[in-house]
Amino acid sequence: MTEPTYGELIDRAGMTMAHAMSKAIDTNGDVQVMALAHRLEPLRRAICRHAELALDPGHSPNNCRDVSTDALAAALRPSWLPGREENGGSNEPDSAWAQAGRYLGAAGDLLATHFGPHGRHLTDDAARLVDAEGRRELLRDAARFADTMAEYAIHVAGRVADEPHGEGVHSVVAAWFEHGGDIRSTAYAVLNDTDAAREPDLLGALGPAPLLRREPVADLEDAFPAYNRLRRLSHAQAVGDIRADANALRGFAVLGYTITGYANVVHAAAAAQATALGLDKGGCEHHRGDADRLKQANATWGQLHAALACVRDAGGGPVGWRDDVLGIQDQLGRLIRQDHRLRPPAELMPDLVTARSLINVIDRFTPGLPGIATGQRDCARRLYRRGQLHVPTCQLESADIPRPYTTIPGPRFDEMLAAYSAASDVTRDALEELARPDVRRDVRSTDARLAIAQPRTRPHALAAETSAVAR
Amino acid sequence: MIDISDLTGAAAALEPTAGPAIARAAVDVACTATGLLLGQSHDVPLLGCSAAVVSLDAAYAELRLLDDTDGERPPLIREVPDDAVAVITAVLGLISATADAVRRVIGDAQDGETALGCARAVVQLEMAARFLRDDLP
Numbered sequence: 015m016t017e018p019t020y021g022e023l024i025d026r027a028g029m030t031m032a033h034a035m036s037k038a039i040d041t042n043g044d045v046q047v048m049a050l051a052h053r054l055e056p057l058r059r060a061i062c063r064h065a066e067l068a069l070d071p072g073h074s075p076n077n078c079r080d081v082s083t084d085a086l087a088a089a090l091r092p093s094w095l096p097g098r099e100e101n102g103g104s105n106e107p108d109s110a111w112a113q114a115g116r117y118l119g120a121a122g123d124l125l126a127t128h129f130g131p132h133g134r135h136l137t138d139d140a141a142r143l144v145d146a147e148g149r150r151e152l153l154r155d156a157a158r159f160a161d162t163m164a165e166y167a168i169h170v171a172g173r174v175a176d177e178p179h180g181e182g183v184h185s186v187v188a189a190w191f192e193h194g195g196d197i198r199s200t201a202y203a204v205l206n207d208t209d210a211a212r213e214p215d216l217l218g219a220l221g222p223a224p225l226l227r228r229e230p231v232a233d234l235e236d237a238f239p240a241y242n243r244l245r246r247l248s249h250a251q252a253v254g255d256i257r258a259d260a261n262a263l264r265g266f267a268v269l270g271y272t273i274t275g276y277a278n279v280v281h282a283a284a285a286a287q288a289t290a291l292g293l294d295k296g297g298c299e300h301h302r303g304d305a306d307r308l309k310q311a312n313a314t315w316g317q318l319h320a321a322l323a324c325v326r327d328a329g330g331g332p333v334g335w336r337d338d339v340l341g342i343q344d345q346l347g348r349l350i351r352q353d354h355r356l357r358p359p360a361e362l363m364p365d366l367v368t369a370r371s372l373i374n375v376i377d378r379f380t381p382g383l384p385g386i387a388t389g390q391r392d393c394a395r396r397l398y399r400r401g402q403l404h405v406p407t408c409q410l411e412s413a414d415i416p417r418p419y420t421t422i423p424g425p426r427f428d429e430m431l432a433a434y435s436a437a438s439d440v441t442r443d444a445l446e447e448l449a450r451p452d453v454r455r456d457v458r459s460t461d462a463r464l465a466i467a468q469p470r471t472r473p474h475a476l477a478a479e480t481s482a483v484a485r
Numbered sequence: 486m487i488d489i490s491d492l493t494g495a496a497a498a499l500e501p502t503a504g505p506a507i508a509r510a511a512v513d514v515a516c517t518a519t520g521l522l523l524g525q526s527h528d529v530p531l532l533g534c535s536a537a538v539v540s541l542d543a544a545y546a547e548l549r550l551l552d553d554t555d556g557e558r559p560p561l562i563r564e565v566p567d568d569a570v571a572v573i574t575a576v577l578g579l580i581s582a583t584a585d586a587v588r589r590v591i592g593d594a595q596d597g598e599t600a601l602g603c604a605r606a607v608v609q610l611e612m613a614a615r616f617l618r619d620d621l622p
Contacts, residue, residue, distance in 0.1 A: 272535045309530075323521050
């Protein structure tokens with residue numbers, strides 16, 4: 015898959031915006047007008063970010079600010095929505111307006127990959143961005159989008175002003191008149207700058223910075239073979255080639271709990287990092303949703319283990335699995351700080367790059383878990399049919415059985431089977447959301463690159479991701 | 486539901502003449518209580534507990550090899566209190582007392598096999614304690 019260039023993303027943003035503008039405008043009711051306002055808002059924010067990027071693309075401490083750039087960014091900053099709705103209104107992520115905003119945000123993200131966290135130039139191309147011509151090109155792009163959007167908004171506002179609408183709607187479109195006028199005049203100043211006539215194309219062919227090589231986050235060369243051995247063992251037990259026992263059932267439940275637990279921790283850390291860095295709302299929610307789904311999966315494995323906690327059998331099954339499970343637990347534990355309970359998730363990882371790297375590592379363990387759950391459920395059924403699953407008689411309500419252990423009662427076994435099904439189903443559902451191979455490649459690649467960009471440009475960081483997800 | 490005092494009581498019962506069967510029952514209690522914690526809802530996964538149950542299971546298996554008698558019956562545990570810190574602390578006390586008891590068995594052991602099995606059990610108990618401490622604030 016070829017990586018997009020800055021010019022391609024800008025073109026896509028422009029085409030998507032043109033497509034949005036070509037649609038019929040529905041202003042028949044207050045709801046329709048407010049929905050349109052909400053659709054335009056993400057694009058306004060994206061254009062504003064682009065103008066701010068032109069202000070100081072390299073986050074330079076000695077940045078020489080440009081008056082026209084300042085003016086355009088300032089004109090774009092005020093929200094077009096009433097204050098109380100600014101953060102609560104729907105962004106309608108599927109609308110063409112929002113999509114245009116994402117393309118524009120992704121274009122800014124792409125440029126940001128060429129700088130380090132403190133403005134250090136990571137590539138030779140970074141010099142083109144901080145160069146006056148490069149910044150002017152950025153500014154002209156922002157001005158073109160701003161002018162078009164403001165023209166559209168003023169057109170809609172003029173139409174709505176003549177229609178019978180509520181007071182709230184009229185106050186919103188009044189703001190469009192005011193802000194739209196400011197935006198158009200500042201954009202006009204930029205676009206009619208005499209230097210702009212030369213229109214050099216410095217940035218169009220610029221791609222994202224190559225991924226920087228970092229030290230591997232952990233040596234997992236023992237963990238993956240151990241995991242593969244466990245998966246083979248689970249399969250062999252499921253088909254009856256190797257004897258299963260209650261201890262191994264618990265061991266596999268612990269394995270599922272451990273892997274989903276660590277996956278939940280690193281996804282939660284990534285979500286916290288994304289929030290702390292002020293990344294796009296959609297991007298933060300994406301990370302947080304992943305963490306929540308994994309937490310649910312983790313809870314089902316914990317409940318499965320609890321259902322198995324009192325179950326005993328005569329033993330005699332393979333015992334080597336314990337070393338493998340402990341080895342995996344140990345190595346995954348080293349991936350993140352052992353004192354993870356002592357620190358909030360945002361501090362758990364030094365940065366989003368590390369969090370994403372850990373996610374990439376731990377995500378390699380998760381796909382096998384639903385299969386393990388169903389395989390172990392088959393093992394449990396076989397053991398139950400053979401009368402090989404026991405519980406202490408003192409734990410039963412009618413504990414007048416003379417023996418210390420007795421076969422597990424049917425209702426308790428049904429609870430166990432339900433716990434297996436829940437672990438399998440919930441984990442599979444979580445993984446389906448997490449996997450999406452068609453988009454995750456882009457997500458990981460973009461995410462890792464963006465996280466190395468300077469904090470000020472990070473608000474763009476997950477635009478490409480959410481764009482990819484939306485596609 | 487088991488009470489915290491049941492866990493501390495189980496630890497006290499290990500003094501001073503406990504043999505492998507009683508130690509095994511104590512490990513059974515510790516393992517079950519820790520395992521049941523995993524089934525509860527917590528803010529963060531109890532990853533230390535998940536590692537500990539494997540070690541406790543291994544310690545139980547080592548001790549079972551030493552004594553084929555039924556030994557002590559484990560108390561009724563189908564639930565543990567919601568206070569994970571209190572349960573883990575109590576389990577840590579129980580594990581510590583169990584390890585001491587098993588060490589005494591090593592001192593009294595008449596054969597190398599028993600001593601070796603007990604030593605392996607102690608190692609697993611120590612590992613379990615280390616893992617459990619990871620989950621304590």
